[in-house]
Amino acid sequence: MKVAIIGSGGREHMILKKIKNHPKISQLFVIPGNAGMREEAKCVNLDITRNEEVLKFAQEQKLDFVIVSPDNPLVAGMVDVLEDAGIACFGPRKSGAILEGSKIFAKNFMKRHSIPTANFWTFDSVSRAMEFVQTASFPIVIKADGLAFGKGVVIAHTLDQAVQCLKEMMEEEIFGESGKQVVIEEFLEGKEASILAFCDGKTIVPMMSSMDYKKALDGNEGLNTGGMGCIAPNPYYTKEIEQECMEKIFLPTLRGLQEENMDFRGCLYFGLMLTKDGVKVIEYNCRFGDPETQTILPLLESDLLEIMQSCANQTLQKEQVIFASQASCCVVLASNGYPKAFQTGYPITYPLTFEICFAGVKEEGGQLLNAGGRVLSVTSIAQTLQDAREQTYQKISQISFEGSYCRTDIGGEVE
Structure with missing residues (x-):
């Protein structure tokens, strides 16, 4: 079968690594991919914001299955376009992807289905939002309604910070249309957990x-x-909390999707806060997280392609999904200055034997160069988190480019 993965980041590189040797796959494409993926699949430089361009390629190549990974094409309805043309996909249709595409929709969805979340207020007027924060108790959380590359969330600890944030989002439009409406939430305290x-x-x-x-x-x-790094399993996510989440969050979300005829066949991401008053949903994403994907998938013992196809044809079984009882630690190597301004074009040196998930890279003269904020990630798995962590940082110490930096404390506080 001919398969394509849509996307170009570390998340897509890990998905590629998990399926590239699958016996059913005769040809594997990544659209657009990146220079660090070229030895593992054929990269095709198409604009993934143009659904018809991707559809044309899929029809020309007679693709059998397309894994639509990033948020933008999912929210823009790429799966709808491909499926309507008879091409099977992993990823929700536009009706399901709105859970990530609009934070206002997601919060109201949770309210409608009694799914625990932070108290919230929504605004489409900057003046009304400004009036609200004058009387708010701080800290508060301000979120752009639409997609903002993981950067549209600000924790404002003071009134001045809140005012500045609202000006940037709603007046200066630093996130374009995505910030014209905002959600203001109460600040939740506790440990965070990501559940895909x-x-x-x-x-x-x-x-x-x-x-x-x-x-x-x-x-x-x-x-x-x-995301600068990730560990799995989450040391604070106990069996009791897992049961609470299934009963109060996961199954009610599924029922809500069904009741509202929202077609969701793909990866549903729950960003959770483990508070003293129980688990609450911070956000939904409509796809694999990054770097959660690079952390979790190395532990997946099951056939990822088979699971994805089961999601697409609605035959998913719990028994299909098996994870190793080990620990995983992923660390991201970034360009200095990220997430603000940073320099690119520096050669990356790394041992060729390492399993690396490349993201913000390009190739010139046969040499990989940094070309983005998050450049690459390295993951290790071991019997304990401490061992996995030590192995990852030992590998990271052997990878370098000018201005590279990483957090040194991923997983450190839970040793």
Whole structure:
């Protein structure tokens, strides 16, 4: 069968690594992919914001299965276009992807289906939002309604910070249309957990728990990023909490999707906060997380392609999804200055024997160069988190480019 993966980041590179040697696959494409993937699959430089361009390629190549991975094409309805043309896909249709495409929709969905989440208020007027924060208790959380590359969430600790954030999002439009409406939420305290789940619209099967590190700097300081590292399993996600989540969050979400005729066949991501008052949903994503994917999938013992096809044809079974009883630690190597301004074009040196998931890279003269904020990630698995962590940092120490940096404390506080 001919298979294509849509996307170009570390998440897509890990999906590629998991399926590239599958005996059923005769040809494997990544659209657009990146220079670090070229030895493992054929990269095709198409604009994934143009559904018809991808459809034309899929029809010309007679693709059998397409894994639509990033949020933008999912929210823009790429799966609808491909499936309507008879091409099977892993990923939700537009009606399901709105859970990530609009935070306002997602919060109201949770409210309609009694799914625990933070108290919230929505605004489409900057003046009304400004009036609200004048009387708010801080800290508060301000979120752009639409997609913002993982950076549209600000924890405002003071009124000045809240005012500045609202000006940037709603007036200066730093996130374009995505920030014209905002959600303001109460600030939740507790440990975070990321739970990715396979979903075929009828059945939901959670994957191994993980803990993502979103802040740019050690000690959870600095700005929010797309993720600087991740560990699995999440040490705070107990069997009791898992049961609570299944009863109060996962199954009610599935029922809500069914009741509202939202077609969700793909990966449903639950961003959770483990508070003293129980588990609450921070956000939904409509796809695999990054770097959660690079952390969790190395532990998956089952056939990933088979699971994805089962999601697409609504035959998913809990017994299909088996994870190793080991620990995993993923660390992201980024360009200095990320998530703000950073320099690119520096050669990357790394041992060729390492399993690396490349993201923000390009090739010039046969040499890989950094070309983005999050450049690559390295994952190790071991019997204990401490061993996995030591192995990952030992590998990271052998990879370098000018201005490279990483957090040094991924998984450190739970040793």
